[in-house]
Amino acid sequence: MEILLSQLFNGLSGGSILLLAALGLALTFGQMGVINMAHGEFIMAGAYTAFVVQGVLGDAGLSLLVSLPTAFVVGGLLGLALEALLLRRMYHRPLDTLLVTFGVSLVLQQLARDVFGTAGVDVAAPGWLSGPVEVLGFTFPKTRLFILVIAVAAVVLLSALLAFTSLGRRIRATVQNRALAESSGISTRRTDRTTFFVGSGLAGVAGVALTLMGSISSNLGTAYIVDAFLVVVVGGIGQIKGAVIAAFVLGVAQSWIEYSTTASIAKVAVLALIVVFLQARPQGIFVVRTRSLV
Amino acid sequence: MGLLVGCGARVSDGGGTGDAGAACVDTSGTSVKVGFLNSRSGTMAISENTVFNALKLAADQINGAGGVLGKQLTVVAEDGASEPTVFAEKAEKLIRADCVAAVFGGWTSSSRKAMLPVFESNNALLFYPVQYEGLESSKNIFYTGATTNQQIVPALDYLKEKGAKSLFLVGSDYVFPQTANKIIKAYAKANGIEVKGEEYAPLGHTDFSTIVSKVKAADADAVFNTLNGDSNVAFFKEYKNAGLTAEAMPVLSVSIAEEEVGGIGVGNIVGQPVAWNYYQTIDSPQNKKFVADFKNAYGASKVTSDPMEAAYTSLFLWKGMVEKAKSFAVPEIQKAAGGVGFDAPEGTVTVNGDNHHIAKTALIGKIAPDGLIYTDWTSGKPIEPDPYLKSYPWAAGLSG
Numbered sequence: 238m239e240i241l242l243s244q245l246f247n248g249l250s251g252g253s254i255l256l257l258a259a260l261g262l263a264l265t266f267g268q269m270g271v272i273n274m275a276h277g278e279f280i281m282a283g284a285y286t287a288f289v290v291q292g293v294l295g296d297a298g299l300s301l302l303v304s305l306p307t308a309f310v311v312g313g314l315l316g317l318a319l320e321a322l323l324l325r326r327m328y329h330r331p332l333d334t335l336l337v338t339f340g341v342s343l344v345l346q347q348l349a350r351d352v353f354g355t356a357g358v359d360v361a362a363p364g365w366l367s368g369p370v371e372v373l374g375f376t377f378p379k380t381r382l383f384i385l386v387i388a389v390a391a392v393v394l395l396s397a398l399l400a401f402t403s404l405g406r407r408i409r410a411t412v413q414n415r416a417l418a419e420s421s422g423i424s425t426r427r428t429d430r431t432t433f434f435v436g437s438g439l440a441g442v443a444g445v446a447l448t449l450m451g452s453i454s455s456n457l458g459t460a461y462i463v464d465a466f467l468v469v470v471v472g473g474i475g476q477i478k479g480a481v482i483a484a485f486v487l488g489v490a491q492s493w494i495e496y497s498t499t500a501s502i503a504k505v506a507v508l509a510l511i512v513v514f515l516q517a518r519p520q521g522i523f524v525v526r527t528r529s530l531v
Numbered sequence: 532m533g534l535l536v537g538c539g540a541r542v543s544d545g546g547g548t549g550d551a552g553a554a555c556v557d558t559s560g561t562s563v564k565v566g567f568l569n570s571r572s573g574t575m576a577i578s579e580n581t582v583f584n585a586l587k588l589a590a591d592q593i594n595g596a597g598g599v600l601g602k603q604l605t606v607v608a609e610d611g612a613s614e615p616t617v618f619a620e621k622a623e624k625l626i627r628a629d630c631v632a633a634v635f636g637g638w639t640s641s642s643r644k645a646m647l648p649v650f651e652s653n654n655a656l657l658f659y660p661v662q663y664e665g666l667e668s669s670k671n672i673f674y675t676g677a678t679t680n681q682q683i684v685p686a687l688d689y690l691k692e693k694g695a696k697s698l699f700l701v702g703s704d705y706v707f708p709q710t711a712n713k714i715i716k717a718y719a720k721a722n723g724i725e726v727k728g729e730e731y732a733p734l735g736h737t738d739f740s741t742i743v744s745k746v747k748a749a750d751a752d753a754v755f756n757t758l759n760g761d762s763n764v765a766f767f768k769e770y771k772n773a774g775l776t777a778e779a780m781p782v783l784s785v786s787i788a789e790e791e792v793g794g795i796g797v798g799n800i801v802g803q804p805v806a807w808n809y810y811q812t813i814d815s816p817q818n819k820k821f822v823a824d825f826k827n828a829y830g831a832s833k834v835t836s837d838p839m840e841a842a843y844t845s846l847f848l849w850k851g852m853v854e855k856a857k858s859f860a861v862p863e864i865q866k867a868a869g870g871v872g873f874d875a876p877e878g879t880v881t882v883n884g885d886n887h888h889i890a891k892t893a894l895i896g897k898i899a900p901d902g903l904i905y906t907d908w909t910s911g912k913p914i915e916p917d918p919y920l921k922s923y924p925w926a927a928g929l930s931g
Contacts, residue, residue: 240748247740254738355577357764357794362772369774378772381740451737452764452794456574460737460761495741500732501704503741 243375244496245489250381252488253388256481257446258461259468260391261439263480265316267469268412269432271324272331274338276465277458278345279315279437283308283444284453285353287360298363301445305387308441315345316437320430328429342458349455357454366449380449387446391439392481398435399477408432412475471511473521482522487511555630558859562603565590565846566625568636568646573613574760578838579638581790582660583608585839586635588828589846599850600857607631615645622646626655632859633658633849635842640664640706647672654861658849660842662785662807664710665918666929668886670865675845675880676838677808678888678918683711685893686755686783686806687718689908693781695752697725701742701766701782702757704731711757711785713929714920721925727751736762739769746780747773756784763787767799777802783895788836789904797902807837808891809877810904818876834903835876844875848882848889879913888916 258280265271287304294300319341327333366383369376399405407428410418419425447457468487472479487507495503515521556563567586569579590604598604607629609621618637625631626649633656637643640663650657650671657672665679690698698719702708712729719726727749730742743766746754758766763784770782783804789811792800811822811834821843825835848871853859856867869884881890890913896904920926 240744243744244741247744250740251738355580356790357577357761359794359796359799361796361798362768368772376774378740378769378774380768380772450765450768452761454577454761454794456761460735491738492741496745499704499730500736500742504733 239375240496244492246375246377246381248489248492249485250385250488251492252485253381253385254443254447254450255461255464255468255488256484257384257388257391257439257443259465259472259480259484260388260395260477261312261436261443262465263469263472263477264395264436264439265433266466267472267475267477267480268408269429269436270331270474271328271433272335272338273316273319273324274335274462275315275319275342275345275458276437276440277460277462278342278349279312279440279458280444280447280461281349281455281458282315282345283312283441284360284448284457285349285358285444286311286441287445287448288353288358288453291360296363297361298365301363301366304445305442308445309438310441312441312444313434313438316433316440317430319437320433324433325426325429342462346455346458353455355455357452360448360453362449384446384449387442391442392477395435395439396477404428404431467511471514471521473523476521476523479521479523555627556632556859557630558602558632560602562605563599563859564605564607564629564631565849566622566629566631566634566636567606567608568611568618568621568625568634569608570613570638570642571608571610575611575613575638578790579611579613579636581836581839582636582638582842584829585825585835585843586846588825589843591828592824593846593850599853600859611636611642613639615639615641618642619645619649622649622655622657623653626650626653632656632853633864635660635845635849637661638838643667643672656849656861656864658842658845660845661838662841664707665714665920666710668888668918670887671861672887673845673848673868673882674888674916674918675841675848677891677893678916679711679714680917680920680923681808681891681893681914682785682806683714684718684920684923685910685914686785686804686895687715687722687724689804689806689895690753690755690783691722691724692908693753695724697727697751697753699727699746699749699751699754700729700757701746701754702731703736703759703762704733705759707759708757712755714926715755717925717929725751732758732762732766734760734762737765739766742766743769743773743775746770747775751780754780754782756782757786758784759786761794763791764795764799767795767803771799777804787898788838789834789902790836792898792902792904797898797900800898801900803898804895804907805898805904806893806895807904808894809835809837809840810894810896810906811835812896812903812905813876813878813894815876815878817874821876837877840876844873844877844880847873847875848880852882881913883916886916886918888918890915 286308290304291300366379411428468484472483494506569583611618635658637659662676700712851871852864856863872881893910894906895908897907
């Protein structure tokens with residue numbers, strides 16, 4: 238029982254990390270249909286932002302709190318630059334987008350190696366996040382609780398943005414029917430840019446959270462990009478709630494299977510489950526219903 | 532004219548190998564070529580670039596002191612690109628097209644295994660500078676890193692001496708950790724140590740919550756860690772955050788050297804033991820000079836580590852063999868190799884002529900708050916290399 242619960246927590250925590258990595262992608266890939274292979278490198282940029290901020294500020298606690306909004310802006314600006322310079326020329330050319338963004342991801346990785354060196358760097362976790370916390374006899378690592386909170390906050394804020402703001406309405410209108418949105422006076426160009434800014438900014442936030450968990454090096458992004466795409470595809474293109482459910486289900490499945498077998502087998506089993514699921518339901522958990530003919 | 536001289540001075544094959552492996556090494560001029568084959572790109576570049584730097588330093592020092600048999604070394608560098616197949620191709624190129632006298636490099640066991648047939652069929656020489664899983668020996672490879680009885684077995688002796696009655700094994704899912712763990716389990720069985728668990732994570736695995744939960748639940752006296760690369764960072768951060776400490780349950784690692792400590796974060800790993808044959812902090816004139824020269828060449832913030840030192844040493848050992856053989860020819864070097872020694876930064880090392888490994892002293896170190904590693908335990912004298920663990924009764928059947 239105790240194992241079951243602690244593994245449930247490990248799974249939810251793993252899911253929250255997946256979710257943070259995938260949330261921005263759910264917006265740019267899910268909503269806009271852009272296959273951005275450089276999303277992982279935006280995560281890496283967020284992690285290095287945390288490293289730089291800590292180098293400047295010194296104090297681990299303060300720098301973590303400052304890093305979160307800073308990394309959002311850094312990731313967002315990178316996304317904006319990518320959108321404005323390259324992607325806007327190739328909407329409706331998904332294959333070219335994939336190749337171009339893959340190239341951009343390689344360029345960004347090399348840039349990180351040139352600037353920060355090939356060896357990994359460390360961002361110290363603040364004292365108030367070190368060690369475990371005890372709740373009802375169970376111990377939970379504080380960093381994992383913190384990431385869970387960030388992930389939930391990011392989902393709530395993003396859902397509120399989409400549901401209640403005029404920007405959110407514009408995004409949803411553009412996603413559901415671009416031509417109709419345009420003819421009712423929405424600047425889809427501006428909407429695209431803003432969506433990309435927010436989606437890429439979320440990748441930056443994910444990067445800061447990941448500094449608490451693992452290695453900060455030029456290949457940080459590559460470790461998460463495939464899982465992030467899996468979450469979005471399983472969740473269903475164009476839906477935030479799909480990504481949320483998919484991330485937590487995959488996280489919990491991974492940790493439960495891993496506990497009774499091994500990490501390698503759990504990875505294979507989860508991927509096999511995804512294949513079977515997508516055979517039965519290629520559109521993912523949720524699907525956006527539109528009256529569009531395409 | 533130049534062509535004629537070149538042909539006339541070609542080193543003869545020396546016979547015995549039978550095939551076309553005609554060495555085309557040109558020793559007629561005032562210089563001789565050596566090949567450095569390291570991953571300068573790809574995932575292994577992080578580690579192998581430092582080995583390349585150490586090799587380069589050794590070549591510069593040898594050239595500065597008059598070269599080998601009066602000939603200056605000309606370095607031909609190739610990129611193995613972290614791909615075993617590329618290593619094999621580039622080795623072939625270095626031997627047959629560049630006609631180098633010897634090749635230095637390789638890191639992963641898969642790169643070494645891929646190059647082995649190339650060196651054997653051409654009867655050429657490879658100097659391999661990294662500790663590995665043992666159970667191998669070739670007359671065409673010199674292994675200047677530790678084999679298992681110079682690193683893993685002493686590490687187990689150390690844990691046993693410290694009173695560990697049970698172990699938990701954590702490793703990456705590939706050949707080195709799996710072979711190492713087979714050896715560890717055989718040792719544990721013979722010494723009454725209980726192995727409470729054995730977990731493997733895929734290379735590049737980033738979520739260690741479940742594995743750390745298992746480690747915590749098993750509550751062994753110590754953890755033996757053969758994880759490789761970035762996984763170590765995620766593992767040690769998780770370990771600390773789960774409330775586990777070096778005092779309560781030490782994690783002895785065999786793949787974490789000075790280079791890696793910075794990326795893991797000293798705070799996450801301070802006090803944990805590691806097993807190697809060299810640390811930057813070794814207090815000897817040879818090492819002080821090596822560290823000073825290295826920092827001088829590559830920057831004061833650079834650290835020196837075991838594989839770098841083994842690579843640096845390998846070039847000097849080759850020089851010693853050539854000078855003893857008075858020839859650059861591979862068969863002559865193979866004959867002369869046994870007993871060649873070098874006062875290396877790690878201490879005196881000696882080449883074993885039978886298995887082509889080198890006798891070296893085992894050191895267990897502890898990671899200090901300054902990020903460096905200080906010797907905590909030493910085997911006292913160089914340990915004769917025994918890649919097949921033939922002199923250890925408990926290991927019977929392992930080399931099968």
